[in-house]
Amino acid sequence: MSRRPTRRPASTLLRPEQKVKPAGMLERLYHGAKRQGSWLLPSRAFIHRRLLGGIHRHGELFSGMSDSELQDARKVLQTKLHREGLTDALLSETFALIRETAGRSLGMYHFDAQLLAGLALIEGCVAEMQTGEGKTLTATLPAAAATLAGIPVHVITVNDYLARRDAELMLPVYQALGLSVGCVVQGLSQEEKKKAYACDIVYCTNKDVVFDYLRDQLVLKDNQSPLHLHGGRLKGKASIDESLLLRGLHFAIVDEADSVLLDEARSPLVISGGKGASPEQQQVLSKAMALASEMVVDRDFKLDLKQRSVQLRPEGETWLKEQTRHAGSYWSGKVRREDIIHKALTARCLLEKDHHYLVRDGKVQIIDEHTGRIMADRSWEQGLHQLVEIKEGCELTAVRDTLARMTYQRFFRQYHHLAGMTGTAHEVSGELWSVYGLPVIPIPTHRPSRRCYSGPRYFPTLNEKWQAVVVSIRRMHDLGRPVLVGVASVAVAEQLSELLRQEGLDHQVLSAVNDQHEADIVAQAGLPGQITVATQMAGRGTDIKLAPVVEEAGGLHVILTEYHDASRIDRQLAGRCARQGDPGSFEVLVSGEDSLLEGKAFMGLEALMSSVTSSPLSGRLGLARLKWTQKQVERRHASIRRQLFQSDEKQDERLSFTGSG
Numbered sequence: 001m002s003r004r005p006t007r008r009p010a011s012t013l014l015r016p017e018q019k020v021k022p023a024g025m026l027e028r029l030y031h032g033a034k035r036q037g038s039w040l041l042p043s044r045a046f047i048h049r050r051l052l053g054g055i056h057r058h059g060e061l062f063s064g065m066s067d068s069e070l071q072d073a074r075k076v077l078q079t080k081l082h083r084e085g086l087t088d089a090l091l092s093e094t095f096a097l098i099r100e101t102a103g104r105s106l107g108m109y110h111f112d113a114q115l116l117a118g119l120a121l122i123e124g125c126v127a128e129m130q131t132g133e134g135k136t137l138t139a140t141l142p143a144a145a146a147t148l149a150g151i152p153v154h155v156i157t158v159n160d161y162l163a164r165r166d167a168e169l170m171l172p173v174y175q176a177l178g179l180s181v182g183c184v185v186q187g188l189s190q191e192e193k194k195k196a197y198a199c200d201i202v203y204c205t206n207k208d209v210v211f212d213y214l215r216d217q218l219v220l221k222d223n224q225s226p227l228h229l230h231g232g233r234l235k236g237k238a239s240i241d242e243s244l245l246l247r248g249l250h251f252a253i254v255d256e257a258d259s260v261l262l263d264e265a266r267s268p269l270v271i272s273g274g275k276g277a278s279p280e281q282q283q284v285l286s287k288a289m290a291l292a293s294e295m296v297v298d299r300d301f302k303l304d305l306k307q308r309s310v311q312l313r314p315e316g317e318t319w320l321k322e323q324t325r326h327a328g329s330y331w332s333g334k335v336r337r338e339d340i341i342h343k344a345l346t347a348r349c350l351l352e353k354d355h356h357y358l359v360r361d362g363k364v365q366i367i368d369e370h371t372g373r374i375m376a377d378r379s380w381e382q383g384l385h386q387l388v389e390i391k392e393g394c395e396l397t398a399v400r401d402t403l404a405r406m407t408y409q410r411f412f413r414q415y416h417h418l419a420g421m422t423g424t425a426h427e428v429s430g431e432l433w434s435v436y437g438l439p440v441i442p443i444p445t446h447r448p449s450r451r452c453y454s455g456p457r458y459f460p461t462l463n464e465k466w467q468a469v470v471v472s473i474r475r476m477h478d479l480g481r482p483v484l485v486g487v488a489s490v491a492v493a494e495q496l497s498e499l500l501r502q503e504g505l506d507h508q509v510l511s512a513v514n515d516q517h518e519a520d521i522v523a524q525a526g527l528p529g530q531i532t533v534a535t536q537m538a539g540r541g542t543d544i545k546l547a548p549v550v551e552e553a554g555g556l557h558v559i560l561t562e563y564h565d566a567s568r569i570d571r572q573l574a575g576r577c578a579r580q581g582d583p584g585s586f587e588v589l590v591s592g593e594d595s596l597l598e599g600k601a602f603m604g605l606e607a608l609m610s611s612v613t614s615s616p617l618s619g620r621l622g623l624a625r626l627k628w629t630q631k632q633v634e635r636r637h638a639s640i641r642r643q644l645f646q647s648d649e650k651q652d653e654r655l656s657f658t659g660s661g
């Protein structure tokens with residue numbers, strides 16, 4: 001069965017989405033065997049190469065046409081696509097038309113590598129393209145081809161900045177093809193969102209599209225099925241349709257697919273609502289915070305910073321019972337009492353200001369840990385947000401109840417067609433296949449890479465590491481090369497910024513705190529001698545253009561100052577330099593006091609390291625320890641995602657038994 005979307009599903013007017021069936025044991029085995037034995041099947045790459053020839057043949061024809069002739073050819077092709085769907089012959093012609101249109105409207109003709117990636121995407125695969133290979137332009141191929149065949153497309157990316165930038169950059173191509181483009185970002189009104197979602201191609205972020213889908217679910221309530229919607233329409237209940245934002249889940253092309261489909265899929269998204277906190281609720285929350293601040297770590301509770309967990313100890317439970325004996329009825333129930341204290345301890349010990357949240361204009365604002373950006377309209381659930389507000393002395397907002405929830409795993413499996421692009425997929429290809437049915441296809445680079453990697457350097461202490469970072473920055477700055485320094489959090493970015501100020505090195509900080517200047521900062525990051533300090537966000541999607549003199553000086557130099565939770569994120573940061581065959585270099589400076597190692601002990605490795613006096617050997621052991629920890633964290637995160645996925649499937653099975661008849 002072809003994985004390619006052909007034509008718009010027959011039920012388009014009824015807001016289609018795929019019914020997610022839990023994968024049974026046989027299905028999983030079949031998928032596994034198919035993946036292992038995929039080399040036995042006719043190679044997709046071979047088929048794609050054949051189609052590539054067809055694209056170039058059609059391209060020669062289109063290149064000789066005038067603009068108006070090209071428009072006429074587009075209309076004829078569109079009619080054929082509506083009638084026959086995206087067959088092999090029509091697909092080559094369609095890609096050739098899109099390529100010619102992009103060449104004329106943007107001055108960029110898709111490279112062969114991009115055409116191959118486009119073919120992989122339209123086949124419902126993850127195209128693994130190296131960083132900087134032009135994923136933004138590549139997405140126009142499957143997006144426009146599907147839309148010309150009548151299938152609405154969502155191009156999903158990780159943040160508002162990229163969604164807006166990509167939609168704006170690619171708009172001329174889509175306009176020349178007669179297609180409408182919408183962009184959904186935070187701050188739009190319902191009407192504006194609805195208008196954007198009604199477009200042929202919608203650029204949006206993963207969070208926005210899932211939340212908007214959940215909002216639609218709340219509007220639909222029990223009227224989820226197409227028949228209900230039809231019935232409502234017949235009864236003249238058009239208002240349901242009118243209040244829906246999305247028009248179904250047809251075809252999604254996910255940029256930075258590993259980040260969206262895996263890294264962010266560890267926690268479900270929740271829509272909550274509720275009234276303002278009552279005086280009694282406020283009293284309970286304040287008391288909980290006061291009690292939590294008196295509790296002593298290791299005596300009353302256990303704290304694991306790396307696992308991000310707190311756990312009450314029996315001593316703590318007894319102490320708590322004593323303290324709340326006469327505090328009122330709320331505190332008499334053990335489960336309720338310990339639950340609120342658990343949250344208060346989480347607010348006190350696990351949620352750090354400037355790392356997990358910011359306090360801006362007297363409000364607690366959550367920082368997205370994947371993008372480093374502020375999520376202004378989001379709050380933590382079930383009183384946790386209010387406890388953080390008490391901790392920071394802010395005015396209390398409303399405590400909210402869960403109204404609807406959705407995991408990324410479930411949401412994306414509901415699309416009729418799903419495809420993804422990323423520079424870092426091979427490590428997680430098994431998971432992408434088993435959860436989403438997405439095969440990974442590696443795409444060759446357009447030009448050979450000229451990235452120089454000098455290998456990692458290890459320092460026993462943070463102090464030594466930061467000194468080395470400053471020395472390296474100064475060396476590159478003196479050579480006239482721009483430097484991008486990747487740091488783990490907003491707080492670390494601020495610390496390094498202070499250090500650079502003391503050294504008299506002019507620099508820019510690209511973090512959640514000053515995101516309004518982001519585009520300007522990124523635009524300047526490739527200028528001679530420019531120093532940019534950035535949180536994870538700059539590791540994803542931002543394109544740094546080099547000034548011509550910088551190319552001669554050796555290109556952009558990237559410094560990684562800490563291994564991230566996943567090696568893929570490190571590779572993304574490295575991918576900021578030496579893009580599209582440009583020169584560039586990458587350096588890793590890490591230390592034995594990095595936050596990755598917090599709370600970790602290693603089977604006597606510390607003792608061994610302290611007994612080793614030779615610094616090359618202790619450096620090697622230190623690096624091995626960091627890499628090993630990173631692997632452990634990756635494994636733990638994969639297991640959290642697996643558990644969430646399995647519990648989601650189980651819930652599905654349970655619902656199928658308890659649903660109303």
Ligand SMILES: Nc1ncnc2c1ncn2[C@@H]1O[C@H](COP(=O)(O)OP(=O)(O)OP(=O)(O)O)[C@@H](O)[C@H]1O
Binds near residue numbers: 108110131541575580
């Ligand atoms: N076919 C093309 N012709 C000329 N320039 C191109 C072409 N494709 C891409 N580019 C340029 O290459 C640069 C990188 O493109 P883009 O930012 O889309 O890469 P990317 O793969 O998304 O990078 P990342 O992996 O970092 O997200 C951009 O400046 C873009 O204009």
